[in-house]
Amino acid sequence: SMKALTTQKKASKFEFIDDEAYLVVSDYLQIEGKSYVLENILHLSSDTLVGAYGKNEFVKRITRYNEQMFNDSLTQVKNRRYYDEQVAGMPVQAVAMIDVDRFKTINDTWLHKAGDKALWSVARAIYSCIRKTDILLRYGGDEFLLAFEEIPRDVFARKLDEICEAVRELTVPDYPQLHLSISIGGTYGQGRLQDMLEKADKALYEAKKQRGCVIIRA
Known part of the structure; x- marks a missing residue:
């Protein structure tokens, strides 16, 4: 939501709490000249995640994707x-x-x-x-x-x-x-x-x- 507010654009991410997965989408809005962010949270049920890989593989793939995208390959800290x-x-x-x-x-x-x-x-x-x-x-x-x-x-x-x-x-x-x-x-x-x-x-x-x-x- 902070990213959506500062960039004035839509922002989204996956969030994992215990074994449950959620898609969080934040939309930037202006209403009567004031800035707002509308945050929508979609619970990704097992039925949603079942497909070619299933829920566990989905979580692993998203985690690996986030690590590759946001980690510095040399120092292994964020980039x-x-x-x-x-x-x-x-x-x-x-x-x-x-x-x-x-x-x-x-x-x-x-x-x-x-x-x-x-x-x-x-x-x-x-x-x-x-x-x-x-x-x-x-x-x-x-x-x-x-x-x-x-x-x-x-x-x-x-x-x-x-x-x-x-x-x-x-x-x-x-x-x-x-x-x-x-x-x-x-x-x-x-x-x-x-x-x-x-x-x-x-x-x-x-x-x-x-x-x-x-x-x-x-």
């Missing part, structure tokens, strides 16, 4: 498409942009295979520090986006420091000589993810001048 289509307009409390320091030098010195393993390792390190409900995605190149729907300000600051330390302690598979660090720009305060992202990106620009540090701006 830019997931941001654009699913979460850009959602309300969040804190956002961080994360950049791998001197990443071009890694590719130039040890070639792209080392760069790929470095990105995978960084993604694993970040993921090990956050909750399953937090949003982590590869925003592009060597940049990651991290968003929290709810988190106390002091915990947010500690979490970003913890992530920096986890990356500094990394050992990249097959490349023990690589010593990685990241720069993080963060922002705190309720707002839509796409708006908060702009503020976090500005903070990241400051952090990259120093490298290996965290800078948080309101």
Whole structure:
């Protein structure tokens, strides 16, 4: 519904609750100059899903499809498409942009295979520090986006420091000589993810001048 409201277009998705499947369709409407979203939920019964594959196979195929469409194949976290289509307009409390320091030098010195393993390792390190409900995605190149729907300000600051330390302690598979660090720009305060992202990106620009540090701006 948030996606339909922000894009002013129809949006749909499959939702699974226990063993039941639902199709959710959100329609954007304007009534007397005001914006609304009409959400329609269709329960997909066993009869609806029975066909060539049956219900269980249908669920597996949709799950695989979603994973392939919204997961980054290298790092196995969410991808830019997931941001654009699913979460850009959602309300969040804190956002961080994360950049791998001197990443071009890694590719130039040890070639792209080392760069790929470095990105995978960084993604694993970040993921090990956050909750399953937090949003982590590869925003592009060597940049990651991290968003929290709810988190106390002091915990947010500690979490970003913890992530920096986890990356500094990394050992990249097959490349023990690589010593990685990241720069993080963060922002705190309720707002839509796409708006908060702009503020976090500005903070990241400051952090990259120093490298290996965290800078948080309101």
